[in-house]
Amino acid sequence: MAIESDVLVIGGGLAGLSSAISAAREGADVRLVTYKQSTLRQASGLIDVLGYTPDGEGPLTDPYDAIPELPDEHPYRLLGEDTVREAMSMFDEVADTYRGGHTDVNALLPTYGGTVKPTARYPEGAAAGLASDDRDLLLVGFEAMPDFDAPHVAAHLEAAGVPFDVRGETIQFPGDLMDDAKVTRYAKLLENNGPVEVRGRERGARDALVERLNPLIEDEGRIGLPAVLGDADAAGVRAALEAELGIEVFEVPATPPSMPGVRLEDRLFEAFDEAGGNFESGNPVVSFDGQDRVETVYVDKQNARIPYSAEQFVLATGGLVGKGVESDREHVYEPIFDCHVEHSEDRYDWFDEAVFGEHPFAGFGVDPDAELRPLDSAGSPEFENLRAAGSVLGGYDFAAEKSGSGVSIATGYHAGRLAAQEAQ
Amino acid sequence: MSDARDPTQFDPIVPNTGEEYEPLEVFPEDDGFDLRPGADSCYKCSTCDTNCPVAEVDDDFPGPKFQGPEQWRLKQTDDDYEIDPSISECSNCLRCDTSCPSGVNLAQMHNTARGEYVDNQVSKLSVKYIRNRILANYRTSAYFASMFPRTANFFMNFGPVRWAMEKVMHIPSEREFPEFATQTFRQWWSERGGAKVHSDDKKIAYFHGCYSNYNTPEVAKALVRIYEHFGYEVMVPPQKCSGTPMFANGMLDDARRHAETNVEELTAAIEEGADVVASCTSCSMALRNEYPELFDIDGIDDLAEHTYDAVEYLRIHTDVRQELEAAEVSGELEEEFAYHAPCHARNQGLERQAIELFRDLDGVAVEDVGESCSGISGTYGWKSEKYEKSMEIGSEMFEHMEESEGTTGMTECPTCASQMEHGTGYEVRHPLELIEAALID
Ligand SMILES: Cc1cc2nc3c(=O)[nH]c(=O)nc-3n(C[C@H](O)[C@H](O)[C@H](O)COP(=O)(O)OP(=O)(O)OC[C@H]3O[C@@H](n4cnc5c(N)ncnc54)[C@H](O)[C@@H]3O)c2cc1C
Ligand code: SF4
Ligand code: SF4
Numbered sequence: 001m002a003i004e005s006d007v008l009v010i011g012g013g014l015a016g017l018s019s020a021i022s023a024a025r026e027g028a029d030v031r032l033v034t035y036k037q038s039t040l041r042q043a044s045g046l047i048d049v050l051g052y053t054p055d056g057e058g059p060l061t062d063p064y065d066a067i068p069e070l071p072d073e074h075p076y077r078l079l080g081e082d083t084v085r086e087a088m089s090m091f092d093e094v095a096d097t098y099r100g101g102h103t104d105v106n107a108l109l110p111t112y113g114g115t116v117k118p119t120a121r122y123p124e125g126a127a128a129g130l131a132s133d134d135r136d137l138l139l140v141g142f143e144a145m146p147d148f149d150a151p152h153v154a155a156h157l158e159a160a161g162v163p164f165d166v167r168g169e170t171i172q173f174p175g176d177l178m179d180d181a182k183v184t185r186y187a188k189l190l191e192n193n194g195p196v197e198v199r200g201r202e203r204g205a206r207d208a209l210v211e212r213l214n215p216l217i218e219d220e221g222r223i224g225l226p227a228v229l230g231d232a233d234a235a236g237v238r239a240a241l242e243a244e245l246g247i248e249v250f251e252v253p254a255t256p257p258s259m260p261g262v263r264l265e266d267r268l269f270e271a272f273d274e275a276g277g278n279f280e281s282g283n284p285v286v287s288f289d290g291q292d293r294v295e296t297v298y299v300d301k302q303n304a305r306i307p308y309s310a311e312q313f314v315l316a317t318g319g320l321v322g323k324g325v326e327s328d329r330e331h332v333y334e335p336i337f338d339c340h341v342e343h344s345e346d347r348y349d350w351f352d353e354a355v356f357g358e359h360p361f362a363g364f365g366v367d368p369d370a371e372l373r374p375l376d377s378a379g380s381p382e383f384e385n386l387r388a389a390g391s392v393l394g395g396y397d398f399a400a401e402k403s404g405s406g407v408s409i410a411t412g413y414h415a416g417r418l419a420a421q422e423a424q
Numbered sequence: 425m426s427d428a429r430d431p432t433q434f435d436p437i438v439p440n441t442g443e444e445y446e447p448l449e450v451f452p453e454d455d456g457f458d459l460r461p462g463a464d465s466c467y468k469c470s471t472c473d474t475n476c477p478v479a480e481v482d483d484d485f486p487g488p489k490f491q492g493p494e495q496w497r498l499k500q501t502d503d504d505y506e507i508d509p510s511i512s513e514c515s516n517c518l519r520c521d522t523s524c525p526s527g528v529n530l531a532q533m534h535n536t537a538r539g540e541y542v543d544n545q546v547s548k549l550s551v552k553y554i555r556n557r558i559l560a561n562y563r564t565s566a567y568f569a570s571m572f573p574r575t576a577n578f579f580m581n582f583g584p585v586r587w588a589m590e591k592v593m594h595i596p597s598e599r600e601f602p603e604f605a606t607q608t609f610r611q612w613w614s615e616r617g618g619a620k621v622h623s624d625d626k627k628i629a630y631f632h633g634c635y636s637n638y639n640t641p642e643v644a645k646a647l648v649r650i651y652e653h654f655g656y657e658v659m660v661p662p663q664k665c666s667g668t669p670m671f672a673n674g675m676l677d678d679a680r681r682h683a684e685t686n687v688e689e690l691t692a693a694i695e696e697g698a699d700v701v702a703s704c705t706s707c708s709m710a711l712r713n714e715y716p717e718l719f720d721i722d723g724i725d726d727l728a729e730h731t732y733d734a735v736e737y738l739r740i741h742t743d744v745r746q747e748l749e750a751a752e753v754s755g756e757l758e759e760e761f762a763y764h765a766p767c768h769a770r771n772q773g774l775e776r777q778a779i780e781l782f783r784d785l786d787g788v789a790v791e792d793v794g795e796s797c798s799g800i801s802g803t804y805g806w807k808s809e810k811y812e813k814s815m816e817i818g819s820e821m822f823e824h825m826e827e828s829e830g831t832t833g834m835t836e837c838p839t840c841a842s843q844m845e846h847g848t849g850y851e852v853r854h855p856l857e858l859i860e861a862a863l864i865d
């Protein structure tokens with residue numbers, strides 16, 4: 001016997017969660033198994049659909065406009081514009097703390113590095129930071145968090161020609177946390193207004209922070225801080241700060257590790273749970289049984305092999321970072337089902353000479369048919385009942401196009417829906 | 425492009441956990457386990473740090489990334505490097521290990537570092553060392569206490585005794601000692617005459633661990649009745665402590681002695697055709713994960729491959745799910761439960777099985793109180809200097825329990841259960857007890 005379900009999703013990143021949620025919403029009995037935590041915890045928490053064309057044109061104003069011009073093998077071309085839109089509206093329903101769904105146009109948000117980035121959806125907490133807003137802006141960083149150097153970011157933004165005045169200040173976080181205190185430590189202290197020691201006296205961290213911020217504000221209409229303003233109740237932390245400071249507060253999308261990514265991951269698991277889904281994490285799928293169809297996959301639970309069977313399977317194991325695609329010195333491969341991954345024989349062709357050049361490895365992945373079933377080298381589906389979604393797919397380069405989250409959501413949504421329909 | 429490792433995370437030759445790793449003999453004098461693949465796979469994404477419940481409340485704790493891969497590297501490059509004492513602030517919850525996207529084996533790195541720290545840097549005469557050793561060897565104290573359970577129950581929670589324990593041993597007087605059962609599970613088992621069901625092809629060997637033997641035999645009895653209900657022959661081989669509290673206190677020699685007995689007795693049962701099941705998730709994790717990572721004992725891999733959590737095994741091999749869907753619960757256990765998944769269950773991917781199993785069971789509702797850690801982590805919360813921290817970590821779980829509909833707790837881990845009781849006053853049950861109530865009367 002085995003642990004059974006209609007649809008089994010392998011991988012708990014944005015793609016796996018999107019397909020699990022869409023399959024569960026179709027009424028299927030869905031299970032998600034994932035090895036470890038996904039790249040969401042490292043991503044900024046911004047949902048990019050398409051910021052640049054593969055040729056580097058951009059920033060694009062309307063990502064949907066550009067879909068027909070993408071190369072044939074691009075996942076968006078396989079799905080078509082309408083499916084991408086449907087997928088994004090599922091995301092909007094589920095991630096109700098996100099903004100940007102009111103328009104097709106990309107929003108422009110300032111980043112940690114001081115650039116302005118085109119993105120399709122952004123966390124509510126980042127909303128007051130939009131670069132298209134012309135209110136003057138104050139950025140404040142913390143000494144112990146050198147990754148966000150507010151004066152430097154402000155100077156960059158000015159140089160980028162933003163339509164407002166921007167100023168950066170650095171302060172000490174109340175309580176003088178050590179240099180590499182964890183982002184969760186800041187978030188928890190601010191959320192609970194937890195005790196910190198300020199000049200020998202115990203104070204609530206949030207209250208003490210307000211006292212430090214207040215004198216810095218001149219006539220700006222908004223203030224941006226590193227993305228550590230709370231964990232489960234980020235909105236509450238922001239509201240409390242705004243009430244005391246009298247201006248709008250936002251978080252600047254983060255470098256890894258990212259609280260906005262953590263919050264989004266939590267929200268998606270919650271939504272999947274609400275939709276009746278089952279999930280578990282911590283152990284990898286390592287092998288399978290089946291010929292034309294996948295019958296059972298095996299999870300290696302710390303040396304014991306646990307069988308899971310299902311009608312339909314979705315492979316959402318990520319790319320080279322997520323471990324959905326692996327490589328050794330000779331070849332690049334997909335480790336669970338050994339699905340075909342197109343790549344040059346010569347390892348030295350995997351890279352571009354230039355570090356920031358066009359690296360073929362960035363596009364490595366399985367190539368699917370229109371139903372997202374991975375194809376073998378002869379162009380027929382590897383298995384009848386296996387679909388793939390997210391970074392495990394080839395045919396696009398998310399880092400160059402700024403399309404990572406969008407492709408994961410769209411392909412996940414589509415794969416999950418088809419799997420559920422076929423399983424029932 | 426040279427063959428040297430590129431520091432970017434997109435390097436396609438990062439060693440992956442999915443394949444066999446060939447250890448490089450770079451430090452041949454080191455006869456311990458090869459931790460290099462772990463250190464090499466770490467690309468410093470800090471995902472582990474965002475999961476560490478200790479780092480979340482303690483500004484001085486440098487976090488799992490430091491404890492694991494970074495400290496390992498420091499050790500290799502500096503001969504005089506001493507393990508940072510902060511390793512004893514790590515509660516061994518293994519949240520970091522469960523989270524690492526790159527599959528770095530943080531559990532093994534922490535256990536090894538802690539062992540080394542206790543061996544080389546801690547005075548064996550210090551009160552804390554002695555106290556830790558007593559806590560880690562819970563089985564021994566429990567063994568004596570269970571001879572006179574009523575007396576022990578009285579004295580262990582008797583004010584003046586607890587005051588003295590706090591003063592002398594640094595055992596927090598706030599904690600209630602677990603009650604000892606008046607009859608241990610093993611006594612019950614032999615009085616009953618052992619197994620009631622005999623089978624040639626369906627056998628399990630039960631690893632009951634210390635707690636369900638001395639403190640909660642009702643859990644162990646539920647397990648026996650459920651397995652017999654499904655036609656299994658239950659074996660109860662001789663056994664010692666799983667070693668979990670010893671790993672967590674850096675006492676690897678003690679742990680090894682116990683492991684040797686367990687491996688020997690349980691592999692003998694496996695040879696007779698049994699699989700091993702445990703009702704405590706820290707015990708199953710020790711047998712199937714920590715043993716092979718830390719020790720090299722004959723049969724250890726065989727044991728790991730044949731060990732399961734008791735509920736997990738039922739889910740794979742029986743139709744427990746269908747039977748529960750058709751069943752209902754009434755009487756004492758007809759309740760709303762607030763379920764907490766223990767960290768060590770999480771580490772084995774078992775964090776949702778109770779929710780899933782009882783979703784369609786009539787008469788009860790089981791609500792997951794979320795991913796917060798209970799904070800007790802075995803013996804961790806039993807140390808005066810850590811008591812406050814343990815309660816601060818647990819506070820989120822207490823709040824979630826109180827917000828949930830249920831006023832009875834549920835978990836697989838006995839120490840989490842005691843923390844849940846301590847923080848909320850709720851009574852706490854094991855999923856096996858609920859399965860028993862549903863399927864057997
Ligand atoms: C550092 C970084 C920053 C980024 N920033 C942005 C950004 O600003 N905007 C944006 O839109 N996108 C961004 N992205 C991209 C975006 O996050 C990803 O494209 C997208 O989340 C990929 O999702 P995924 O689900 O396909 O894969 P992943 O997130 O990689 O998830 C794969 C999951 O599968 C699991 N898995 C792997 N192997 C197995 C197995 N054998 N068995 C079971 N489970 C397995 C893994 O543990 C993991 O949980 C960023 C990515 C990275 C790495
Ligand atoms: S999660 Fe893993 S790869 Fe990331 S910093 Fe921690 S150990 Fe390193
Ligand atoms: S085991 Fe738990 S307490 Fe220890 S470092 Fe890892 S996450 Fe932190």
